[in-house]
Amino acid sequence: MVDKMADQHKPEPDEPFLQIGEVADRTGVTQRTLRFYEERGLLKAPVRMEGGFRLYSEDDVARVEQIKRLQTLLGLTLAEIKEMVEAEEVKEELRATFRPDLDIEERVRRVTRRLEVTERQHQIITAKMDAMLDMKRELEEKVLRTRSTLADLEKERKKLLAKPKA
């Protein structure tokens, strides 16, 4: 009860809890988006302070950033991302991997599932990067060709400047 009071009005530097506004600023998403993700199950419901304000952890921030990367880099929908982050929750349950309270078969199943999801992400990103590499090369060729065209045009222009006609 002694430290309960301290917890209430001082966040204390060793327990760095963040309010929704700070999380929004740090991650670049809006507060609405954070609540929306929570509604959709992409973020677990965070703890609240007594007034009902949400209190986020650093892990939550990391989670949001992960969601954003899956969205913008891989182009996944929130539904797809949800599947993936659900497997991540298993990870948190497994922070102590060798918890003896779950039977070993269950632990194997969960870690296996997590491995599958991670490998799937890796496969998606690899395929995308391959396609992007092709596109990048095409663009590089095009830049070169266009530059050369431009150089030719500039030469032409100088000639015309030298002998201006009617």
Added chain:
Amino acid sequence: MVDKMADQHKPEPDEPFLQIGEVADRTGVTQRTLRFYEERGLLKAPVRMEGGFRLYSEDDVARVEQIKRLQTLLGLTLAEIKEMVEAEEVKEELRATFRPDLDIEERVRRVTRRLEVTERQHQIITAKMDAMLDMKRELEEKVLRTRSTLADLEKERKKLLAKPKA
């Protein structure tokens, strides 16, 4: 007028015009999407046969594929893609780059614009690939760690199988 008749009911192998259904099949988008892109100015209005059916060229097919890549690989919106393909139309106007009918300053401006757009695409793709490479590496580490965790668990499991308790 002699070859006009031939053009009407025979597409003729040297003039490979495609109907909307074929373009849809080949590109994997729907007919609706093709008409929608046309509406939005992403595709120029194709020529029609006398009955009003759209006739697409191979260039149009390439254009659609380009749009799709900009969408899925780079995650651009159709509005952004429109800006980019508008610059490509300039390219088609410039197929004969040294057309003397435009004054040279104008030709320089157009090629310059095209170069800018291409370089922007290149920059976008490069930035994305950099971010993706980071993510890919993280995933690879995670795969390794998870595999090792899994291996430990399997060893544990074998031990338990050897001496089954209550």
Added chain:
DNA sequence: CATATCATTGACGTTTGCGTTAATGATAGT
């Protein structure tokens, strides 16, 4: 304690990117 700022939960609105009829016409095969 007055006030400014932060938060809360609804609930309805918006934009993007098409899907889905519906009603009708064109073309191709027999």
Added chain:
DNA sequence: ACTATCATTAACGCAAACGTCAATGATATG
């Protein structure tokens, strides 16, 4: 000429991913 298949425009529909109030409460500050 009949029929199957392909196309046409117009219009309404819809899910995703939030934005934007509105009405209200909580917290911090001078």
